[in-house]
Amino acid sequence: MPELPEVETVRRGLQPYLEGEELSKVTLNRADLRFPFPERMADRLEGARIISLSRRAKFLVAETDRNEKLVMHLGMSGRFTIHDPDIPVQQNPGEFAHAHATNPKHDHVEFLTGKGVRIVFNDPRRFGYMQMFGEADGDPFAEVGPEPLSNTFSGESLYEAFRGKKSPVKSALLDQHVVAGLGNIYVCEALFMAGISPHRLAGNVSRKKCDVLAQCVREVLERAIQAGGSTLKDYAHTDGALGYFQHSFRVYGREGEACSACTKPVLRKVQSGRSTFFCSHCQR
Numbered sequence: 612m613p614e615l616p617e618v619e620t621v622r623r624g625l626q627p628y629l630e631g632e633e634l635s636k637v638t639l640n641r642a643d644l645r646f647p648f649p650e651r652m653a654d655r656l657e658g659a660r661i662i663s664l665s666r667r668a669k670f671l672v673a674e675t676d677r678n679e680k681l682v683m684h685l686g687m688s689g690r691f692t693i694h695d696p697d698i699p700v701q702q703n704p705g706e707f708a709h710a711h712a713t714n715p716k717h718d719h720v721e722f723l724t725g726k727g728v729r730i731v732f733n734d735p736r737r738f739g740y741m742q743m744f745g746e747a748d749g750d751p752f753a754e755v756g757p758e759p760l761s762n763t764f765s766g767e768s769l770y771e772a773f774r775g776k777k778s779p780v781k782s783a784l785l786d787q788h789v790v791a792g793l794g795n796i797y798v799c800e801a802l803f804m805a806g807i808s809p810h811r812l813a814g815n816v817s818r819k820k821c822d823v824l825a826q827c828v829r830e831v832l833e834r835a836i837q838a839g840g841s842t843l844k845d846y847a848h849t850d851g852a853l854g855y856f857q858h859s860f861r862v863y864g865r866e867g868e869a870c871s872a873c874t875k876p877v878l879r880k881v882q883s884g885r886s887t888f889f890c891s892h893c894q895r
């Protein structure tokens with residue numbers, strides 16, 4: 612399931628092909644994904660120019676010169692592939708290619724740009740979705756907390772959000788009102804890096820520790836985005852699928868392995884239905 616760094620990587624991959632470009636044709640190959648497509652979606656997008664492609668939480672947001680926003684979520688298995696007529700697509704040998712191969716029967720949405728680039732959304736499990744918002748619809752993200760990589764997110768904003776909270780700090784970090792787009796993996800990693808037990812009550816994290824935690828959240832995300840960036844350089848040589856990459860975590864998925872800091876075994880506990888990986892020695 613794509614997390615924030617994967618979505619950011621997809622955004623960076625798509626940006627040069629979409630930003631400033633006109634959509635000359637939009638094809639929907641079915642009526643819905645997880646939800647029905649927006650009414651007249653193709654009509655509303657065809658002939659429009661994409662002014663910007665940004666990311667909010669785990670959503671891609673394409674803003675058009677018709678004052679509308681196309682909001683896209685990758686769900687569990689959504690991928691974009693870029694078919695640039697100037698770059699020949701090679702059939703790729705090896706495992707990397709296998710992991711990235713997309714089955715054309717799951718190509719659900721196709722965007723053709725004025726420059727002849729075809730951008731295809733492929734999603735076998737169809738948990739992804741697309742929505743459109745006009746000016747009258749207001750800000751679709753009004754209820755979402757600060758972006759973890761923006762200046763509005765800080766130790767202070769965390770401390771304010773945590774104050775009086777009786778829930779564990781791990782659940783608080785997964786709350787989209789507290790910070791946008793953080794998923795299970797990066798919450799585990801940031802808490803490990805900050806030396807904070809996932810079971811500590813959010814309201815009991817000191818202001819100083821909140822500063823450390825905010826910094827660690829940024830750092831784990833930025834490192835993953837960097838790892839994703841290196842896959843972007845390769846994508847043109849494979850089949851053009853964006854945004855899925857392998858990188859290693861310090862505690863996530865490492866139950867029973869030696870903690871990289873103290874060598875005691877990494878523990879796994881289930882917290883509100885999700886696995887939490889942590890070191891009880893390093894995290895207090």
Ligand SMILES: [Zn+2]
Nearest residue numbers: 870873890893
């Ligand atoms: Zn440890």
